[in-house]
Amino acid sequence: MPVMRAFVLTAPGAYEVRAVPAPEPAPGEVVVGVERVGVCGTDVEFFTGRMAYLQQGHSAYPMRLGHEWAGRVAAVGDGVDPVWIGRRVMGDTMLGCGTCRRCLRGRHHVCDGRQEVGIRGDRPGALAERLAVPVSSLHVLPDTVDATLGALVEPGGNALRAVQAARLAAADRVLVLGPGTIGLLVALFARAAGTEVHLMGRTDNSLAFARALGFAHVWREGEVPDLPFDAVIDASNAAHLPATALDAVEPGGRVVYVGLAGEPSRIDTRALVLKDVTAVGILSASPGLDATIRAYADGSVDPRPLVAATVGLRQAGPVLAGERPPGAGPGPKFHIDPGLS
Structure with a gap:
């Protein structure tokens, strides 16, 4: 079975970079080769154990964080057009059930039964070399939106x-x-x-x-x-x-x-x-993702200076613990590149 490297949070303040089975795309899903992942305050709350979802039963350790991501589609599951392979994408964090009243009204981001990538419902996140997500959650990134910008679409x-x-x-x-x-x-x-x-x-x-x-x-x-x-x-x-x-x-x-x-x-x-x-x-970026991509693509908003440093999976733990990597810039944001050592 193919394996990949992933950052796994095993308990508050406890983590490992370990070899885990690489995902295979289920029907309706794709597997993305992850190029960049943003670390956000929600991830820090899981790291400290203060995230409310842990007490509410929506999340549990061990877990794989990472919901602000960009990458390239590497494989597709049954029912997914192969034209997706090779496309640069980011993805919606919120994955609604698709059948409830809220989902049917375009409010999947507040669906009671939603999964949240890297956050809720046992849906693994992007702090790994590969990530499986529904094709319906993908948003294509134009050439003018690089990996750094792509991973800033969700907070944007x-x-x-x-x-x-x-x-x-x-x-x-x-x-x-x-x-x-x-x-x-x-x-x-x-x-x-x-x-x-x-x-x-x-x-x-x-x-x-x-x-x-x-x-x-x-x-x-x-x-x-x-x-x-x-x-x-x-x-x-x-x-x-x-x-x-x-x-x-x-x-x-x-x-x-x-x-x-x-x-x-x-x-x-x-x-x-x-x-x-x-x-x-305001909860969730979901209804604003396409407009954010357009703003980044045309240059009317450029958030790249916010990223202080980009580090590898092994530096994710110290960043979550509040450490600033050597040489980091003054910005508040840190990115992880799973391809770095």
Whole structure:
């Protein structure tokens, strides 16, 4: 039986790079040769054992992480057109059942019975040399979207959907809370739409990096100027910032929540009502993947500077543990290339 190398998380903080059986494509599936995988906050939560899915029974160790990926189709299963072989692709993380009311209405990303690649439902992730996924989840990458950009489509789709939910006009002003990967992607998409973008963060390094990306309006928490913000997008993991977002937004404006805290957040719904504010929650990149690919392909958004380093499978554990590889740049994102030693 053919084998491949894979990063396997066996318990909180415990992992191995081991030889595992290489996947064979089931009917309706393809096998992708993985070229690049992004490490995200969800992966870190699994590494620390704090991810809620572990307590809810949706996930269990041992598991293979990796849901932000790009690669090339290497094999197809029964019922899949062989024309897919050799195509460069990325894939939707959310795999709905396909038959429930939500799936039939195009909301497979909130299907109760969904699998999530590398996250939920025992669907192995992309931290391996090969990955099996349904052909229906694939999105083709044009030549102008390289492996780095391809692995940034999934987080970019979340950010794009947050900006779309804010319904920003070119003359509007938006405040983005949290200059991490998602917050910076939100800022990039909002800037591409012609919006005046403000970012709020805590650390000198994150604020300096945001300025290096060309964002002039960068503030520490507690120092944001008293300006009318037509929308506020919370891309942080701080439990108190959802309330800050509601306080900061203009009456009649919109607050968008795309970040998740490790404990419950609370807002005063009296303020929500009395300010006539619309609040929107964003889960999943699924409806925004194609538009994100187009934005990367035409260059209107270029998130490549966010990637601080690309390392091999053996360095995935230290990265998940919070270590920055030697020579890493200032960005918040790390990529894994399973082809590296």
